[in-house]
Amino acid sequence: MKIGFIGCGNMGEAILKGLLESNVVDASQIFVHTKTEQRREALKKRYQINIENSNHLVAAQADILFLATKPDRYEQVIQEIKDVLDQSKTVISITPSFTLKTLGALVDHKTNVIRTIPNTPSLVGLGMTGISHEETVDKKTLNLIIELFSSFGEVMIVSEDKLPILSSLSGSSPAFSYLFMKAFVDYGLANGFTLEESVKLISTSVVGASQMVSTQNFPIETLINNVCSKGGSTIEGVNSLQENHLENLVKEALDKTTKRFLEMMKEKN
Ligand SMILES: NC(=O)C1=CN([C@@H]2O[C@H](COP(=O)(O)OP(=O)(O)OC[C@H]3O[C@@H](n4cnc5c(N)ncnc54)[C@H](O)[C@@H]3O)[C@@H](O)[C@H]2O)C=CC1
Ligand SMILES: O=C(O)[C@@H]1CCC=N1
Incomplete structure (x- = not known):
């Protein structure tokens, strides 16, 4: 099996590294072209x-x-490659903009097309990828694609109409988490901790909290309450975030993110 990358920036590299580290493919099976020579050389070296x-x-x-x-x-890169596409190949979109129908038309229905929304934590083997596909994709191809994405994270197959919300929840959400975590790091730095110490304190706690949410059978509210000792310190912070309408802020940010995804689709389909 040979795997190709047309373009290889942040997301391409996250997938590429995820695949290599999982050992499902080795470097000799990966073929890349990306726009700048500098980037091509850096990827080759790495x-x-x-x-x-x-x-x-x-x-x-x-x-x-x-x-x-x-x-x-x-559209441009599909034009460049169209003449070599055939039923033995599978083209994977990782972008919000194109529906399966439009992608199918762009490749003149010559090849299988799968629509995905991955995320950059794929780089460290903790990706989350949403996948949508036409019913006509054969089981063997689909299983292979699922296996590839599963090698560097989790996979969720959804109907295409769910991809915009999925993208806000997993494609974009790492950026929102980083923003939140940056505020903690800045607080540590402003109060006598080094960058290394601040990053360690917040990133370890977020990984732990994340594991608690995904493995413990409690509603998230219970997990929050379990940290807030009566008359203790945490409840003050939780109350402050709630008084400042954190949940509304997050909802508004997610609505805007999803709205833009839908606009991007409208522009191209
Ligand atoms: N960054 C993220 O967290 C996520 C990105 N995506 C999608 O992944 C796609 C790529 O995003 P990023 O990696 O963030 O962008 P990026 O800008 O880091 O990477 C794109 C790469 O394509 C190269 N390129 C541009 N024109 C080219 C051409 N004609 N031929 C070959 N290579 C060319 C660029 O030089 C660049 O290296 C986007 O469509 C985005 O919607 C999806 C989910 C998450
Ligand atoms: O910002 C974007 O458009 C892409 C989709 C999900 C994450 N990055």
Whole structure:
């Protein structure tokens, strides 16, 4: 099996590294073309993968092809590679903008198309990928795609109409978590902790909290209450966040994120 990357920036590299570290493929099976020579050389040096001089050369060799450019380049790169696409290959979209129907039309229905929304924690094997596909995709191909994405994280198959919300909840949410965590790090720095210490304190606690949410059979409210000792310190902070309408702020941010996803789809379909 050969895996191709058309474009390889933040998300492409996260998938590429996730795949390599999981050992489901080795570097000799990966073929990449991305726009700048500097980036191609950096990726070659970092991962010893095959670097090609064009998107066409990547597509000609790959069985599974990740379209990992920004959405404004999708139409152009599909044009570049279309003549080498056939039923033996699978094209994977990772972008909000294109529906399965539009992607199918762009590739002249010559090849399987899968629509995904991954996230950058794939880089460290803790990705979360939403996958939508046409019913016509054969089971063997679908299982292979699920296996690839599962090698660096979790996978959720959803109907296409659910992808905009899924993208806010898992594709974009790492950015929101980082923003929240940055405020903690800044607080540590302002109060006598080093950067390293502050990062360790908050990142370890967030990983722990995350494991509690996913493994303990409690409602999240119970987990919050379990930290807030009566008359203690935490409840003061929780009350302050609630008085400042944290939940409304988050809802508004998610609504805006989802709205933009839908606009991006409207622009391209
Ligand atoms: N960054 C993220 O957290 C997530 C990104 N995505 C999607 O992933 C896609 C890529 O996003 P990022 O990696 O963040 O962007 P990026 O800008 O880091 O990477 C895109 C790469 O494509 C290259 N490129 C541009 N034109 C090209 C062309 N004609 N041929 C070959 N390579 C070309 C660029 O030089 C760059 O290296 C987007 O469509 C985005 O919607 C999806 C989920 C999460
Ligand atoms: O910001 C974006 O458009 C992409 C989709 C999910 C995360 N990044």
